Amino acid sequence: MTEQAGNQVLTANPWRDSDLDGATGAIVLADGTIIPGEGAGASGIATGELCFNTAMTGHQEILADPSYAGQIVCFTFPHIGNVGANAHDEEAASGRARKAAVGMVSRAPITPPANWRAEQSFAEWLAARGVVAVTGVDTRALTARIRELGMPIAAIAHDPGGKLDAEALRKAALEAPSMEGAELARHVLTDADSDWTEADWAWPDGPGIGPADGPLVVVLDYGVKANILRRLAGAGARVKLVPGTASVEDVLSLSPAGIVVSNGPGDPAATGEYALATIRGVIDAGVPTLGICLGHQMLALAIGAKTQKMTHGHHGANHPVKNLLSGQVEIVSMNHGFAVDRDSLPDNAEETHVSLFDGTNCGFRLTDKPVMSVQHHPEASPGPQDSFAVFDQFVGRLAGH
Numbered sequence: 001m002t003e004q005a006g007n008q009v010l011t012a013n014p015w016r017d018s019d020l021d022g023a024t025g026a027i028v029l030a031d032g033t034i035i036p037g038e039g040a041g042a043s044g045i046a047t048g049e050l051c052f053n054t055a056m057t058g059h060q061e062i063l064a065d066p067s068y069a070g071q072i073v074c075f076t077f078p079h080i081g082n083v084g085a086n087a088h089d090e091e092a093a094s095g096r097a098r099k100a101a102v103g104m105v106s107r108a109p110i111t112p113p114a115n116w117r118a119e120q121s122f123a124e125w126l127a128a129r130g131v132v133a134v135t136g137v138d139t140r141a142l143t144a145r146i147r148e149l150g151m152p153i154a155a156i157a158h159d160p161g162g163k164l165d166a167e168a169l170r171k172a173a174l175e176a177p178s179m180e181g182a183e184l185a186r187h188v189l190t191d192a193d194s195d196w197t198e199a200d201w202a203w204p205d206g207p208g209i210g211p212a213d214g215p216l217v218v219v220l221d222y223g224v225k226a227n228i229l230r231r232l233a234g235a236g237a238r239v240k241l242v243p244g245t246a247s248v249e250d251v252l253s254l255s256p257a258g259i260v261v262s263n264g265p266g267d268p269a270a271t272g273e274y275a276l277a278t279i280r281g282v283i284d285a286g287v288p289t290l291g292i293c294l295g296h297q298m299l300a301l302a303i304g305a306k307t308q309k310m311t312h313g314h315h316g317a318n319h320p321v322k323n324l325l326s327g328q329v330e331i332v333s334m335n336h337g338f339a340v341d342r343d344s345l346p347d348n349a350e351e352t353h354v355s356l357f358d359g360t361n362c363g364f365r366l367t368d369k370p371v372m373s374v375q376h377h378p379e380a381s382p383g384p385q386d387s388f389a390v391f392d393q394f395v396g397r398l399a400g401h
């Protein structure tokens with residue numbers, strides 16, 4: 001059901017307010033659109049930026065990724081829950097980072113688990129984690145709408161009693177803050193230094209154990225995903241997690257061989273001078289540094305470049321990225337709604353990766369300092385492992401290989 005307006009395809013709104021009568025779940029967009037469905041997971045109302053994610057697996061890892069704090073995720077894959085939930089697929093590396101996605105939307109009702117790794121049903125996990133979910137939604141139509149509007153602010157609600165109030169939900173959506181200008185990392189970053197020892201998960205033994213010696217990598221935490229830490233340990237590093245609010249003096253006093261600037265939620269441009277001062281300090285001190293996602297954006301800001309909000313962002317596990325250094329195309333995991341403006345990169349920054357979906361910047365390195373940075377998620381979790389080598393290269397150089 002589409003109509004042509006100029007060169008834009010607009011989806012006619014297939015939903016009516018009266019459809020809300022008796023519904024146990026609903027999503028309401030800030031433009032007033034009301035989408036009824038069946039409530040699942042936690043009951044209550046949550047608000048946030050609504051994005052769509054195209055991954056076919058790894059839905060627990062996605063919703064547990066602290067970078068999704070303040071967001072509602074509409075899965076384009078229809079069947080959610082087949083894998084259930086398990087402790088190893090938690091991606092929050094610290095207790096405070098358990099705040100992640102606030103809502104989830106799916107096509108089919110959440111299925112019972114049918115996987116040997118499942119320890120809990122996905123529906124129970126959503127409820128325990130406080131994620132408000134709505135199923136039975138035409139997620140193709142909703143995704144088309146998200147593409148037209150850009151990622152809209154929305155309210156998502158679940159009332160098992162079927163008494164949802166359309167006006168209250170409209171008001172909640174209208175009053176919710178924009179993602180642009182939102183400083184969210186502060187709410188999820190760890191509040192204390194800690195050592196991380198878990199390495200890559202492998203069948204049949206589960207997670208490995210990192211080395212007792214090896215170069216020390218200090219991770220500046222803005223809501224880091226656990227698999228970044230597992231990958232660093234798996235590549236041979238000793239790993240220490242420190243709050244992203246740490247001063248450059250505190251970080252350098254640990255004598256790190258390398259620094260990782262982590263992923264995280266919110267608008268990088270709002271993430272504060274506290275972070276930029278520390279990142280600039282470690283770059284100036286010549287410590288080899290790797291940035292990932294929010295960390296990539298923060299590194300760009302620290303060297304004087306700019307970031308900008310994208311229209312519907314990149315969220316999925318099948319995105320092609322060209323590595324300009326090797327000439328190879330890597331299929332990667334993506335989760336970002338802001339991007340580095342390549343034209344604002346200073347002369348000492350060389351672009352190393354580019355998205356083959358829309359040509360946006362996906363990586364750079366500095367020509368005069370040991371700094372490399374990627375926009376995508378080389379740790380996958382979920383997604384293909386084409387970019388795992390980023391960690392082996394980074395840690396390998398620190399170890400002098």
Ligand SMILES: NC(=O)CC[C@H](N)C(=O)O
Binds near residue numbers: 268294335338
């Ligand atoms: N995964 C991330 O680190 C996300 C970075 C940033 N919050 C963005 O949406 O662009």
